[in-house]
Amino acid sequence: MAKAMKSPPGKIEGGKAQDAAAEASGGSREALIRAATIRFGEEGFAAAPIRAIAADAGVNLSLISYYFGGKQGLYEACARDIAGRLSAIAGRAILPFGGEAAELPPPDMALAVIERAISAMVDFLVRDEASHAVTRFIMRELGNPGLVVDILYDDVMHPVHTAACRLWAAATGGEAESAAVKLAVFSLIGQIVYFRIARPVVMRRLGWQEMGEAEAEAVKTAVIANLRAAAIAARQKNAKANS
Amino acid sequence: MAKAMKSPPGKIEGGKAQDAAAEASGGSREALIRAATIRFGEEGFAAAPIRAIAADAGVNLSLISYYFGGKQGLYEACARDIAGRLSAIAGRAILPFGGEAAELPPPDMALAVIERAISAMVDFLVRDEASHAVTRFIMRELGNPGLVVDILYDDVMHPVHTAACRLWAAATGGEAESAAVKLAVFSLIGQIVYFRIARPVVMRRLGWQEMGEAEAEAVKTAVIANLRAAAIAARQKNAKANS
DNA sequence: GTCTATAAACAGATAGAC
DNA sequence: GTCTATCTGTTTATAGAC
Numbered sequence: 247m248a249k250a251m252k253s254p255p256g257k258i259e260g261g262k263a264q265d266a267a268a269e270a271s272g273g274s275r276e277a278l279i280r281a282a283t284i285r286f287g288e289e290g291f292a293a294a295p296i297r298a299i300a301a302d303a304g305v306n307l308s309l310i311s312y313y314f315g316g317k318q319g320l321y322e323a324c325a326r327d328i329a330g331r332l333s334a335i336a337g338r339a340i341l342p343f344g345g346e347a348a349e350l351p352p353p354d355m356a357l358a359v360i361e362r363a364i365s366a367m368v369d370f371l372v373r374d375e376a377s378h379a380v381t382r383f384i385m386r387e388l389g390n391p392g393l394v395v396d397i398l399y400d401d402v403m404h405p406v407h408t409a410a411c412r413l414w415a416a417a418t419g420g421e422a423e424s425a426a427v428k429l430a431v432f433s434l435i436g437q438i439v440y441f442r443i444a445r446p447v448v449m450r451r452l453g454w455q456e457m458g459e460a461e462a463e464a465v466k467t468a469v470i471a472n473l474r475a476a477a478i479a480a481r482q483k484n485a486k487a488n489s
Numbered sequence: 490m491a492k493a494m495k496s497p498p499g500k501i502e503g504g505k506a507q508d509a510a511a512e513a514s515g516g517s518r519e520a521l522i523r524a525a526t527i528r529f530g531e532e533g534f535a536a537a538p539i540r541a542i543a544a545d546a547g548v549n550l551s552l553i554s555y556y557f558g559g560k561q562g563l564y565e566a567c568a569r570d571i572a573g574r575l576s577a578i579a580g581r582a583i584l585p586f587g588g589e590a591a592e593l594p595p596p597d598m599a600l601a602v603i604e605r606a607i608s609a610m611v612d613f614l615v616r617d618e619a620s621h622a623v624t625r626f627i628m629r630e631l632g633n634p635g636l637v638v639d640i641l642y643d644d645v646m647h648p649v650h651t652a653a654c655r656l657w658a659a660a661t662g663g664e665a666e667s668a669a670v671k672l673a674v675f676s677l678i679g680q681i682v683y684f685r686i687a688r689p690v691v692m693r694r695l696g697w698q699e700m701g702e703a704e705a706e707a708v709k710t711a712v713i714a715n716l717r718a719a720a721i722a723a724r725q726k727n728a729k730a731n732s
Numbered sequence: 733g734t735c736t737a738t739a740a741a742c743a744g745a746t747a748g749a750c
Numbered sequence: 751g752t753c754t755a756t757c758t759g760t761t762t763a764t765a766g767a768c
Contacts, residue, residue, distance in 0.1 A: 274751080288632070292536030296744065306753055311745060382632050389531070389625050391689040403690055425695055429711035432691055433680040440679025443686075446634040447646055448675055452668055468672035475722035476715050517733080539762065549735055554763060 275313045277303040283324045287379025290386055291321055325387070325394040328380055329401045336406045339366055344409030356417035357477055360410065364438065364473065365466050371442040373462050381442050407431060418480035419488070430480065434473060441465050518556045520546040526567045530622025533629060534564055568630070568637040571623055575645045582609055587652030587659075599660035600720055603653065607681065607716065608709050614685040616705045624685050650674060661723035662731070673719060680712050 281302035285294035296317050300307040314320040342348055343359045351359060371377050387394045408422075410431045415422035441448060445457060454461050524545035528537035539560050543550040557563040585591055586602045594602060614620050630637045651665075653674045658665035684691060688700060697704050 290533045290535060290629075292533060295742080297742090306751095307744090308746075308754090309752070312751075317744065378632075385628060385686060386533075388686055388689060389621075395689060399690060399693060404694065407694055425707060426711065428695055429691075429707060430715070432683065432687070432694075433711055433715055436680045436683025436687070437676045438679075439686075440682055441675065443628060443631055443682075444675070444679070446631060446638060447642060448672075450642060451647065451650055451675075452671055464668060464672060468669065468676055471722065472673070472676055472715060472719050475718040478722070479714060479718035538760080540760090549733095550762090551736090551764075552734070555733075560762065 274303070274305045274309050277305055278310060278313065278320060279323055279327050282320050283328065283383065284379045286321060286324055287381075287383040287386075291317075296320070322394065324383070325397060328383060329397045332380075332398075332402045333405075335370075336402055339363060340406055340409050340413075344411075344413040345405070346408075348409075348412075350412060350416040353417050353419070353481075356413045357474070360413050360417065360434075360473065361470055363410070364434070364469055367435075367438050368441070368462055368466050368469065371438055372445065372457060372465055373459075377442065381439075385443065407435075410435075414480075418477050419484035420480060430476060434469070434476075437469050437472065438465075441469075517546070517548040517552050520548055521553060521556065521563060522566055522570050525563050526571065526626065527622045529564060529567055530624075530626040530629075534560075539563070565637065567626070568640060571626060572640045572644045575623075575641075576648075578613075579645055579649045582606060583649055583652050583656075587654075587656040588648070589651075591652075591655075593655060593659040596660050596662070596724075599656045600717070603656050603660065603677075603716065604713050606653070607677070607712055610678075610681050611684070611705055611709050611712065614681055615688065615700060615708055616702075620685065624682075628686065650678075653678075657723075661720050662727035663723060673723065677712070677716060677719075680715065681708075684708050684712075 278299065282294070282299045285299050285302065288294075296310050297307055299320070300310060310317065310320050314323050340359075340363050343351065350356065371381065384398060387398070407428070411427050412422045414420065414431050415424075415427050418427075420427045448454070449457065449461075452461075452464075521542065525537070525542045528542050528545065531537075539553050540550055542563070543553060553560065553563050557566055583602075583606050586594065593599065614624065627641060630641070650671070654670050655665045657663070657674050658667075658670050661670075663670045691697070692700065692704075695704075695707075
């Protein structure tokens with residue numbers, strides 16, 4: 247599970263080596279990562295045969311060894327790709343408002359920023375079909391924490407959670423790095439993630455036939471109601487503590 | 490993935506056939522289910538070799554075919570076993586207070602019952618190591634909804650969620666079968682489940698070295714704070730609606 | 733009921749031609 | 751860079767002795 251790659255042409259970690267003519271390939275490498283992310287996400291590492299991945303990608307099986315040194319290397323490349331994409335999304339969505347370099351807004355504004363972020367997260371997680379494989383990929387990794395979780399944590403989860411904590415603290419008057427604030431933010435994220443994971447259960451229980459715009463709105467309304475209620479309670483608690 | 494079993498001695502679905510002398514076996518069947526639930530839960534269906542399962546159970550490989558008709562049959566037997574155990578737990582923990590036959594308590598009492606249920610759920614999910622395999626087993630199934638999810642939904646999730654909705658409605662004055670109540674209850678459950686799934690991330694972010702009693706208490710405090718805040722908000726909303 | 737031995741299919745990896 | 755062909759190990763399943 248944690249073996250070194252043989253790194254054939256060195257495209258994986260180098261990043262800058264071959265400047266020109268680097269994209270001489272017809273995009274086989276990228277096609278493999280795209281197809282593999284879906285297969286690995288949906289079926290898991292062991293259950294996804296490299297033959298099926300290569301067929302999905304429309305390339306030859308042996309190119310997996312050529313580019314990634316083997317199945318394990320392809321899997322890790324997928325993880326890095328997911329981390330990179332999510333990191334880019336987070337960089338646009340929340341870091342400008344709650345990141346370390348950002349000037350924190352006043353309380354009600356901070357709350358509004360969090361509400362917008364929740365809305366975007368629900369749209370992506372609950373509605374966007376492309377999020378399915380990504381979510382399952384990450385969930386699976388969380389069960390066996392290893393290198394992939396390290397990457398995801400450092401590049402995505404830690405920065406996003408820290409920024410959200412700063413915003414929550416700004417909104418409620420708490421201390422951004424306190425355990426209470428961290429747990430409150432995790433609770434919030436957990437609700438949304440759960441609506442993705444348990445989607446079939448939620449839909450059945452609510453009698454929903456699809457997860458369309460109306461259903462996503464209902465989820466947003468519920469989560470944002472919890473957010474506001476928690477914010478009110480936290481403000482009261484923090485006001486009392488400072489008196 | 491959805492093939493019929495060959496049902497060798499008919500112990501699987503019959504249930505009442507062989508009255509006496511049914512436990513003539515040294516418990517090989519049960520040992521297999523126990524070992525397989527762990528392996529399937531931790532590694533997934535495809536990644537768990539029946540050889541390893543048989544070795545863990547201390548029985549011969551071929552008994553899997555004998556008792557369950559094959560690997561798939563063993564997997565389904567594990568799912569039924571999990572559903573049965575969870576159903577038994579739920580039957581003791583929440584159905585007596587929120588089930589259809591139960592007399593609903595007054596608002597503050599209903600809230601206290603929910604708080605106790607949350608506390609128990611956190612203890613089981615977040616602390617109990619035995620819950621790890623079960624949780625992952627279920628999460629995996631939720632990604633490919635099929636027969637197993639049907640069983641889990643009908644036997645466990647639906648009755649528990651319905652009972653929780655009745656308690657929540659009693660606590661806040663809402664309508665038990667309304668979409669708002671159902672979503673509020675899912676949000677609550679989602680928070681707890683997330684603390685199990687994302688446990689490595691939570692621990693890292695909080696700087697926790699273990700998930701002991703103190704850490705579980707912190708999680709409970711956070712979730713129950715959200716519960717109370719949401720209850721206050723819901724009561725206000727429902728009071729306003731009825732005026 | 734439990735075992736050994738083996739069949740039949742499939743997996744990932746790679747050598748070597750182009 | 752991409753392909754075919756093949757090697758090697760592992761998998762599930764089963765036939766048949768006890």
